[in-house]
Amino acid sequence: MNGIRKYLGLILAIFVVLAMAAWPMIDGKDITREVVFTMLLSVALASSLNILLGYTGYVSFGHVVFFGLGGYVGFYLMAVQDWSLWSAMVAGGLASAVLAFLLGKAILRLRGGYFALATIGINEAVRAFINNFDLFGGPVGMSLNFQVYQNYGGGAREALWMSFYVLIALTLLTVTVSYFVRSSKFGLGLLAIREDEDAAEVMGVIAPNAKTWAYVLSAVFPGILGVLFFFKNGNIEPAPAFRLHLSIEMIVMVMLGGQGTVLGPILGGAGYQRLRGFLLTNPLFKNIQLAVAGVLLLVIVLFVPAGVVGWVRQRFPKLRRILQ
């Protein structure tokens, strides 16, 4: 009993993800699966970013660079080197982790706005590099041979369903990692850095190392997800791989749900994608859906900086054990 209570926060988070995932399995429609695919992708990306943004307090405006780079590395290995999706996902995750490790050593000494600016610069630099990198197809990008999908269930439709199941597993993994980081000694060190980095160092937190590992952890999953996303997509190009506004949307999701909580990015990611889906299909809003995201971010920062979950935690302290 005590064991269950201890993990109540994790159980609730997993339950919410599974509830979303069950929806297309029950109604069996392709369109529902596509809707939930984008929702789960957002949940996983937002939960990854939250490790850096929410726990450590470092705002990365260019986090999509890990999604794009991982996607490119994995895609190249699948399309040109005939690797399987599985090994390509591992390679994509590793590529993003290595980039984050090297960047972490270089730019995590910057604080506040300077770090955020540096991350934008890096995203743009990597995009420009890929654009001129012939091995990865330059500005044209690369495409997968349709034959490849035969290996994943027999046809394109089966491969799409399989991608969906893989995404469910990855989302659950990301959320679980996020939970265990939050409730570990390592995570406590990150929270201390977020609150006051100098005071944390005086208390013995080795901030440069802790920050680097937080950055690496928050980069691994976007890298893996990038491979899966572009595998399902069938082709990859620089512009969609390094879309800066996806980075900003990831920040909106984390802020909306509640930065620094495990459940927040899950609700924020799913909620934001539902809202975006509604706006895109609404004739009035379809051209200004990004403006709505901007206004939403403004309203959150001004009035509910703790996000939905953070707000509920403040109002109802008794729920803190469950809403982690």
Add this chain to the structure above:
Amino acid sequence: MMILQVEGVGKVFGGLQALSNVTFDLPKGQILGLIGPNGAGKTTLFNVINGVYAPNGGRVVFNGEDVTGSKTYHMAHRGLARTHQIVRPLNELSVRENVVVGACFGREGHNLGQAGEIADEVLAFVGLAARSDQLAGSLNVGQKKRLEMARALAARPYLLLLDEVLAGLNPSEISGMVEIVQKIRDRDVTIIMIEHVMHAVMNVSDRMIVLDYGQQIAEGTPEEVANDPKVIEAYLGDPELAERLMRDSDDE
């Protein structure tokens, strides 16, 4: 056995000589009072000892090991803890979590479970047990000072640097805090305290050092320091004036 040896330490900021040739030895188990007018370099000396700044000259030896220029977190692991003059609570964490950070990352590097037990014990010791689930940001100044103390103690340090823990407290809070400081010394923790509340620091210190404009102008027992003309001059400007003032007050 010396816990800390400071040998000819100097620190320059731009054109300002914040510390010059500061030298002293601190035996284990003592309380050393560090006093001096505002801007004398007291906090800078703390920052040099615990690795916030590297000195421009001289050596700092901690527990027999040369630690000049070590990082603050390495000093923490070696058994040095400090409080800050301007309190730095981790606002969005609970009081207990603040102290757990100290226990987890300090000298003994406990895991979360053990650190929790230490935190409860230390919070009871400084009288904050009732507040342990409150957010640290919601404490008042006196409580925040106790929290700083609790965090430092949870690290189980050999040497504790207290930077004006009595400033801004009312008289009853001051006597409570002095009692805590004495109890810490009884646990065999060596202490250096910077303090402006003279009667308190004179009472608890075994030895005192006086800094003025980065120079060490006096050193000795509290009585010796209090009667040193150089010290009186540093504080009041003119020793003869001070003497006259004292005579006048005796006459009344």
